[in-house]
Amino acid sequence: MSSDPRQTSPWSHRLLGAGLLAAAVGAGAALPPTTPPATQGSSTAATQDSAVLRQRYAMLLQKKFLLDREKKLKELQLALAGDDAPYLLFDLADAEIRIIIRTTAVHTIPLERVEIEGERRLFSAVDPPPDWANRTYHLTGKSGPPRQAERIVPGTGAAKTRDDNPRAVTPEMLGLPAGEDLPERYTLLFDDGMAVTLDGVETGETSWLERGITKITDVLTPPELPTGDRANSVRVWVRLRLARELSRSLYPSLFTGMRAMFRMPGDPRL
Amino acid sequence: MRGFIRRTLRTGLLLLVGGAVAFFAAGWLRTSLDRRTHPRQVVPAAEAVALAAAAIPGADLPDALARLDREVRALTSQMLALDRKLLRYRPTNPYIVVDTVANRLLVRNDGKTVREAICSTGSGKVLDDPAGGRSWTFSTPRGEFHVTNRLDNPLWRKPDWAFIEEGEPVPTRHDAVERFTEGALGEYALAFGDGYLIHGTLYTRLLGRSVTHGCVRLGPIDLKAVYDESPLRTDIFVF
Numbered sequence: 001m002s003s004d005p006r007q008t009s010p011w012s013h014r015l016l017g018a019g020l021l022a023a024a025v026g027a028g029a030a031l032p033p034t035t036p037p038a039t040q041g042s043s044t045a046a047t048q049d050s051a052v053l054r055q056r057y058a059m060l061l062q063k064k065f066l067l068d069r070e071k072k073l074k075e076l077q078l079a080l081a082g083d084d085a086p087y088l089l090f091d092l093a094d095a096e097i098r099i100i101i102r103t104t105a106v107h108t109i110p111l112e113r114v115e116i117e118g119e120r121r122l123f124s125a126v127d128p129p130p131d132w133a134n135r136t137y138h139l140t141g142k143s144g145p146p147r148q149a150e151r152i153v154p155g156t157g158a159a160k161t162r163d164d165n166p167r168a169v170t171p172e173m174l175g176l177p178a179g180e181d182l183p184e185r186y187t188l189l190f191d192d193g194m195a196v197t198l199d200g201v202e203t204g205e206t207s208w209l210e211r212g213i214t215k216i217t218d219v220l221t222p223p224e225l226p227t228g229d230r231a232n233s234v235r236v237w238v239r240l241r242l243a244r245e246l247s248r249s250l251y252p253s254l255f256t257g258m259r260a261m262f263r264m265p266g267d268p269r270l
Numbered sequence: 271m272r273g274f275i276r277r278t279l280r281t282g283l284l285l286l287v288g289g290a291v292a293f294f295a296a297g298w299l300r301t302s303l304d305r306r307t308h309p310r311q312v313v314p315a316a317e318a319v320a321l322a323a324a325a326i327p328g329a330d331l332p333d334a335l336a337r338l339d340r341e342v343r344a345l346t347s348q349m350l351a352l353d354r355k356l357l358r359y360r361p362t363n364p365y366i367v368v369d370t371v372a373n374r375l376l377v378r379n380d381g382k383t384v385r386e387a388i389c390s391t392g393s394g395k396v397l398d399d400p401a402g403g404r405s406w407t408f409s410t411p412r413g414e415f416h417v418t419n420r421l422d423n424p425l426w427r428k429p430d431w432a433f434i435e436e437g438e439p440v441p442t443r444h445d446a447v448e449r450f451t452e453g454a455l456g457e458y459a460l461a462f463g464d465g466y467l468i469h470g471t472l473y474t475r476l477l478g479r480s481v482t483h484g485c486v487r488l489g490p491i492d493l494k495a496v497y498d499e500s501p502l503r504t505d506i507f508v509f
Binding site: 050055056057058061062063064065067070071074075077081084085086099102103106107150152154155156249250252255 | 316320322323324326328331332335339341342346348349352355359360367369371372393394395396397398399400407412413414434437505509
């Protein structure tokens, strides 16, 4: 080391440089980062665009599902309309049964309750298969009293309807009910394991006890199937509750071979 | 002492078994009642659709969206084609609906009922010809028909079954005088094919009942109104 006071030592230079450097780094860290304006705006815009696109995608996807379903229903209806025989539309969305000829609804019956279950098991009930409403069915049988057509004895037929016969007395004049005794609770068996039970009940208010008993009875006593059919051959069971008189009045309109289709909740209208 | 133990064990066992049975029965009942599904929607809920949209990677989103858009357009176009085909089955205005169970005849215009009349329809009875192998079932046929002829003061030409039903000999000639009866069909008639008519009746007391040989009978006032409202080719739906 020199004794000359005008000379500084090399360590002091190094210390001074390190101190200046540290001061510069600290000052730089304290300053806010300077990013180019264009890069910052585009990432926010990209996020917003993506959200808009996803929203549009979701909207279109929902629309596609609805269109798919509407197309399916209209194809089924077109197939049924090709024949002029009446067919059934079980509208489970609006809770109605409609008898339709071609595309014209000729008769509509409101329902009070709609339930669907799949195949019955001993200690459980499974869900119905997902695609069961994607086809038409035809009626193979219905439960209820067997009907035999009445035969006219030649020579006696016209006399019963003669209005000019003073001794003719019709049941109507006597106030007797016309028509046969029709069932109010019956099951329609369609092909491919589809069954629909119509349960005609008294309409109006029912107590919780009555509702509970009815529900338990429903589970414990399976509806009667047309003769010769077993309950475990049913894959899908639709149970409909409606007014007693409506259930009875519908019965004669149902014939073997009658076709049917189903409209589910959420389905677009036909 | 031993008997008491035996009785206690037996009672305990019965209670155990009974309890187990009740437990399983309750479980089955609860499961059955729970699993009795009320109808589920076939179209997914909005939340499920939003999740599906969120699962698509951002880079793939524009392509996926374009693809979906094309599918929706194609479906819309297919729907229009289906609608055109279904439109061919649209009924005339007005049209007639015959309910053979309730014995009601309705005249509808644009789906709204403009007239409701009590009628009589086919009895469903069967007549067998004792002489030949012929048999007739007297039902009103179901389906779609059209007014093919409009008749004023129609004459009834009695078919063979009408003679057989009354136990009378069947005339050999189709144009035999005894086949023709005036007034039996009322003042008007609308023919809808295969010999079936909507016509009047002498048996007005029996309106509302299924008593005819297949034709549809109306009272005189309703008959006039329906006749006036139904030109040729009017649709008739019978169920």
